[in-house]
Amino acid sequence: MTRFLPHVTVAAVVVDRDRFLLVEERDRLAIGAAPTVFNQPAGHLEANESLIDAVHRETLEESGWKITLEGYLGLYINTAPNGVVYHSHTFVARPGQRISQSLDEGIIQADWYGLTQIEALERDGRLRSPLVARRIHDALTARPYPLTLIRDLDHPS
Template sequence: MSHIRSTAACVIQQNGRYLMVEEARGGKATVFNQPAGHVEPGEGPLAAIVREVKEETAWQVTLTGYLGLYVFHTPEGVTFHSHGFVATPDTQLNTPIDSDITATHWLTRQEIEALNAAQRLRSPLVLKRIIDASNGHCYPLTVIRE
């Protein structure tokens, strides 16, 4: 079994707030994350993140940039290669969201920083992606060759 996982996550901002998902984590308190998930066999990161955003938030989005590849090593020895994206929200769809998502929220950066201080973010990458997006650290989507 591979210990490297390919994932994608998306920073979506509107009116000074970020679209976040609240996720159940096996009996523990819920955690907050950007819409994110695994790149499935047969798809690339671009298709994966559009699918994940729709599945987790019922939003259709337009990808506007690539934040880059974030490498994260868990204490359990799993390495994540997480593709970070930036997108604008287009349409809220009337579709069900994944069962492990307990709620979606539009949060300010200050609210997200407070969740980080309370150790309620899914990983350290959540706030890092927001900071990078806020600072304009973004590449054209064409850097991904599929």
């Protein structure tokens, strides 16, 4: 029997009025001239880190923004084209303070995009995964769960 270990990740849908924070990054799977794709600030959970700490860290590292979490949007499960299964814990947030710092390797820039711009990126195949548009749609139409939904016995608040 093959052991199945999904990749645990976090993502932040950061909303400022009618705009969303996206990071433009090099597409590691692209062949030839490295095109870019767009994603929410997101990344892997690190050892001994809470989900909430991880989403704060990833958002700061990838976008330079400190955030204020407003709720838990949900767990999104997606199998990438390479067969890797991701369990992405997604949070809704508001921007806090912009910190001047270098961004993670592979990140070209972080900027704010309106829904029309994001839909155009989706039509052009420029979103990193189907999760990007789904998270935004859900953030616009669903109420996030309270952060107390997450019961982290290893990292009590």
